[in-house]
Amino acid sequence: MELKFYIESGIIESFVLGLATEEEVEELQHMRRLYPELDTEVEFVERRLERAAFDEPAMPPVEIRERVLQKIRWEEGHGHSDPSSNYTFINIQPKDGNHILVHRWWKIFFIIFFIMSKVFLFLAIFYYLKYRMSQEQQRSDNLHQMIRQEQTQSPLL
Template sequence: MELKFYIESGIIESFVLGLASEAEVEELQHMRRLYPELNTEVEFVERRLERAAFDEPVLPPVEIRDRILQKIRWDHNNGGHFGDNNSNYTFINIQPKDGDHITVHRWWKIFFIIFFIMSKVFLFLAIFYYLKYRQSQEQQHSNLLHPRYQQEQVQSRVL
């Protein structure tokens, strides 16, 4: 009887709609572990709400579409700005009438070229110094293994 009362309480609908509090969600999860029938009921409520949403959709007013399109409309008379005259300068201009290509402000091009060149220089330097370090380590290691060097080390310890 407790399960039927719990199902009729509306907590499942609140959970499915995302309106349940954290305590209610934890309680429902606990009840779902105790009563597997609740999983079926949750799925049923989800399907019922989905069907209701698709069967009776509410269309937005036509004015909203016009306002949105007006805000995103490309204004050629405005010097490449979107919407009103107070908008910020755009760095990327999309010009669909010239073949659907994007142009980038020339300072960005210069920045990317400098960045590319600097990254190659740093890569070269990293490889160069890595090889120098490895060479010095190998040389030091070979000196340690050389018998003459070992004798010098023994003699210096004796003195």
């Protein structure tokens, strides 16, 4: 009798529509454990609501189905390859023979190559200037030495 009163209170309908509070949901789940026949009643209510909704379905536009299914196909394509998948692969590569397709590692290689070439260029200029300076220094040292030698020889003359 108490269970009948509980069912007739509309608690199941409230749960099914998502209007029951957390406490009410907990209570209902507790009652379902105590009285398994409540499960049948929940199923009755859900089936009634399902029948009511199915009585007047309104199909969403076709593109909505496509969007939903596209997601499934995309997941499949990234999870495991399915030969039955009806994906259409569109090749957007120009066919004029002027373009080539390379691996993405080439991009990193070219960046490193570019940086290294700049470093070597800098070092080359640096050592060239250093070499030039040392040559100048040596030439001026030689010149000084020659002048000094001339100066030491001239008093004797």
